[in-house]
Amino acid sequence: MKYLITSALPYANGPIHFGHIAGVYLPADIFTRHKKLKGDKAIHISGSDEHGVAIMQNAQKAKISYQEYVNQWHKTHKDLFEKYDIKFDFFGQTSAPYHKEETLKWFNDLLGKGLIEKKAEQQLQCQSCNNMLPDRFVEGECYVCHYAEARGDECPNCGTWIDPLKLLKPVCKFCGSNDVKAIDSFQWYLMLSKMHEKFQAWFETKKTVWRKNVVPFVESLTKDNLVDRAITRDLDWGIDVPLPEAKGKKIYVWFDAPIGYVSNTAQFLKESGSKEDHIKDWWGAKDVTIVNFIGKDNIIFHSIIFPVMSLGTGFVNPVSELPANQYVNLEGKQFSKSKGWYVDADEAITQFGSDALRFYLTSLIPETSDSSFTWKGLELKINSELANNIGNFINRAMKFSASKFPEGMKAEKFAAFFNTDIKEVEKFIKEY
Ligand SMILES: [Zn+2]
Numbered sequence: 271m272k273y274l275i276t277s278a279l280p281y282a283n284g285p286i287h288f289g290h291i292a293g294v295y296l297p298a299d300i301f302t303r304h305k306k307l308k309g310d311k312a313i314h315i316s317g318s319d320e321h322g323v324a325i326m327q328n329a330q331k332a333k334i335s336y337q338e339y340v341n342q343w344h345k346t347h348k349d350l351f352e353k354y355d356i357k358f359d360f361f362g363q364t365s366a367p368y369h370k371e372e373t374l375k376w377f378n379d380l381l382g383k384g385l386i387e388k389k390a391e392q393q394l395q396c397q398s399c400n401n402m403l404p405d406r407f408v409e410g411e412c413y414v415c416h417y418a419e420a421r422g423d424e425c426p427n428c429g430t431w432i433d434p435l436k437l438l439k440p441v442c443k444f445c446g447s448n449d450v451k452a453i454d455s456f457q458w459y460l461m462l463s464k465m466h467e468k469f470q471a472w473f474e475t476k477k478t479v480w481r482k483n484v485v486p487f488v489e490s491l492t493k494d495n496l497v498d499r500a501i502t503r504d505l506d507w508g509i510d511v512p513l514p515e516a517k518g519k520k521i522y523v524w525f526d527a528p529i530g531y532v533s534n535t536a537q538f539l540k541e542s543g544s545k546e547d548h549i550k551d552w553w554g555a556k557d558v559t560i561v562n563f564i565g566k567d568n569i570i571f572h573s574i575i576f577p578v579m580s581l582g583t584g585f586v587n588p589v590s591e592l593p594a595n596q597y598v599n600l601e602g603k604q605f606s607k608s609k610g611w612y613v614d615a616d617e618a619i620t621q622f623g624s625d626a627l628r629f630y631l632t633s634l635i636p637e638t639s640d641s642s643f644t645w646k647g648l649e650l651k652i653n654s655e656l657a658n659n660i661g662n663f664i665n666r667a668m669k670f671s672a673s674k675f676p677e678g679m680k681a682e683k684f685a686a687f688f689n690t691d692i693k694e695v696e697k698f699i700k701e702y
């Protein structure tokens with residue numbers, strides 16, 4: 271059996287915290303190590319997710335180019351993973367040319383099959399600076415809860431997915447003007463509705479396999495129909511829509527990001543000098559189990575949208591297993607950098623070291639419900655379990671063997687002993 275393991279692409283727009291590490295990257299790392307140690311063929315693929323409006327806004331604020339901005343976060347994230355001993359076979363970037371090439375293959379294929387369609391729609395435009403205002407480039411009052419700073423894509427107060435045309439008192443985020451008007455425009459849509467039946471037939475096979483925090487949620491969203499979604503935007507950062515009539519339009523981030531798993535696999539094989547083909551030997555192969563490690567906020571894209579894109583193109587097999595973890599909180603409350611409720615993951619690793627932190631974070635992996643990082647918990651776990659129990663056990667075993675076998679033990683003896691033991695352990699695991 272071969273395992274193609276992916277970790278959610280971290281967004282190149284801010285620091286990674288314990289929640290991300292314990293929820294996604296650490297379990298994926300442990301799973302990959304386990305498969306490799308057992309002798310299975312396994313690769314762990316991830317990379318930075320580098321497009322989208324939030325990145326553009328922060329790069330503009332920092333007064334540096336988008337590319338420079340995402341490169342900085344890419345390096346920061348990569349360095350942090352190294353400090354936590356989280357190993358990837360490849361950790362790429364979605365702003366790279368190889369990723370663009372792969373994404374365009376998908377776009378053109380789906381377009382040719384009628385699964386991407388052009389649709390007319392109204393969009394907000396600033397009449398002062400003339401910018402189109404997709405997603406977070408417009409803010410205004412939420413029409414549901416009347417929170418004053420709802421964004422064009424979501425209300426941070428009540429969580430509503432905002433229809434920007436309905437925002438009250440819209441304001442342009444480029445220039446601050448409130449002279450914002452709806453104008454006639456057009457975008458390309460992923461026609462999820464056309465794939466409803468095919469999706470359902472596939473999802474049926476996952477209902478008994480996937481976790482309880484995933485299946486009912488996905489079922490409730492997909493039971494009656496699938497809603498078509500715009501996959502292009504008027505932006506100046508992203509992959510160009512490959513059509514002459516689409517000048518100035520980019521493929522939107524959530525369409526290209528999951529393709530990053532595939533493009534990064536291709537690039538990994540290429541750079542490592544492998545003769546394998548990323549589709550034939552991995553993504554499209556029957557003997558490969560595809561495992562996407564994600565957080566619960568990413569379920570829709572990995573359980574519905576990317577599987578539809580995969581089934582639609584037929585380029586890759588849709589995901590086999592979807593370990594979607596819940597959140598890790600800090601002392602019972604959600605991590606929030608802006609509210610200062612936060613532990614710097616980089617500082618923590620410098621202070622406590624990778625073994626100690628990984629040991630505690632592993633005990634917090636939120637598989638079925640949210641868990642909580644606490645300083646008391648860290649202290650207890652390290653002192654009583656890691657140092658006292660495991661540390662003492664190893665210390666005593668070493669002392670015992672040094673006193674009873676001062677001349678040392680023959681390597682063959684060890685090998686024979688542990689071989690039987692591993693088989694026994696495997697038997698126990700299977701029967702469990
Ligand atoms: Zn609201």
Ligand SMILES: [Zn+2]
Pocket residue numbers: 396397398399400401442443444445446447
């Ligand atoms: Zn403006």
